[in-house]
Amino acid sequence: MEHVAQHSDPHYDQEASKLGMWLFIFTELLLFGGLFIVYAIYRFLNPGAFQMAGHELNLTIGAINTVILLVSSMTIAMSTSALQKKNKGLTVLLLEITIMLALIFLINKYFEWGVKFDHGIWPGSEHLLNDMGKGEILFFGLYFVMTGLHALHIIIGMIIIIVALNKVQKGTVHADRPSLLENAGLYWHLVDLIWIFLFPLFYLIH
Amino acid sequence: MENEKHHIVPYKVYIYILVALVAMTFMSIGITKINLGEYSVLGAMIFATLKSILVLTWFMHLKFDQPFLRIMVGFVVLVFFAVIFITFLDYYFR
Numbered sequence: 532m533e534h535v536a537q538h539s540d541p542h543y544d545q546e547a548s549k550l551g552m553w554l555f556i557f558t559e560l561l562l563f564g565g566l567f568i569v570y571a572i573y574r575f576l577n578p579g580a581f582q583m584a585g586h587e588l589n590l591t592i593g594a595i596n597t598v599i600l601l602v603s604s605m606t607i608a609m610s611t612s613a614l615q616k617k618n619k620g621l622t623v624l625l626l627e628i629t630i631m632l633a634l635i636f637l638i639n640k641y642f643e644w645g646v647k648f649d650h651g652i653w654p655g656s657e658h659l660l661n662d663m664g665k666g667e668i669l670f671f672g673l674y675f676v677m678t679g680l681h682a683l684h685i686i687i688g689m690i691i692i693i694v695a696l697n698k699v700q701k702g703t704v705h706a707d708r709p710s711l712l713e714n715a716g717l718y719w720h721l722v723d724l725i726w727i728f729l730f731p732l733f734y735l736i737h
Numbered sequence: 738m739e740n741e742k743h744h745i746v747p748y749k750v751y752i753y754i755l756v757a758l759v760a761m762t763f764m765s766i767g768i769t770k771i772n773l774g775e776y777s778v779l780g781a782m783i784f785a786t787l788k789s790i791l792v793l794t795w796f797m798h799l800k801f802d803q804p805f806l807r808i809m810v811g812f813v814v815l816v817f818f819a820v821i822f823i824t825f826l827d828y829y830f831r
Contacts, residue, residue: 557813561816594763601759604796737772
């Protein structure tokens with residue numbers, strides 16, 4: 532095989548960089564997977580308390596945030612298509628929409644947690660420890676840890692998307708070198724994937 | 738050749754997937770509103786699983802990637818379910 536100078540950079544391997552991202556995603560899946568197992572066991576042991584505590588959560592905010600994340604997942608997936616079609620303007624616009632949606636998700640989360648704090652519910656709060664049973668304490672502990680860890684992933688995802696956006700604008704990420712944007716997309720879909728399971732487990736308990 | 742031109746997914750495909758995902762979200766809310774007892778958890782989890790399959794195959798592009806990536810994802814899911822299964826065996830027979 533002859534070597535035509537099709538890539539200006541010698542060590543660019545799109546498949547390898549995708550594989551690396553997937554390996555990282557597996558570790559993330561097992562991190563949250565462990566927490567889901569803890570949740571499953573404690574719910575199995577305290578079914579009534581989890582049901583009572585689940586009613587405290589705001590289903591409307593949970594549903595709105597689910598739709599926001601799903602839409603943002605679509606916009607970042609579309610941005611990859613736009614980049615491949617060499618439509619830089621649309622790529623940038625779609626990434627900006629994704630970042631805005633992520634911000635709205637976090638603002639909703641802020642208000643949601645704020646209401647819980649107003650009701651005196653936070654990890655280790657007096658109201659939680661003195662007036663509620665063991666099952667409720669476990670439910671709210673898991674709620675704050677799992678949605679908190681998820682929110683941290685949203686923040687990290689936003690930073691990665693902002694970096695990708697800058698590089699698209701600068702032209703270092705383009706149709707022949709899309710890995711950074713693709714991997715940013717994979718990370719963002721992972722965040723979406725985790726929320727797909729968090730939502731029914733915490734907000735849809737009846 | 739493996740490194741042929743990348744498959745470009747048309748925008749409207751992503752819109753269809755989004756519509757399906759949102760529809761399933763509301764179906765999962767609907768199914769838990771009906772009192773099915775223990776089965777409502779099962780129903781909600783089935784919808785969540787279907788949604789995650791859609792996200793993995795279309796949004797995360799597994800449909801167009803090389804087969805070994807799909808095999809690896811399937812293996813991780815199997816490991817996860819095996820751990821759940823073994824953990825619950827422990828709790829059932831304690």
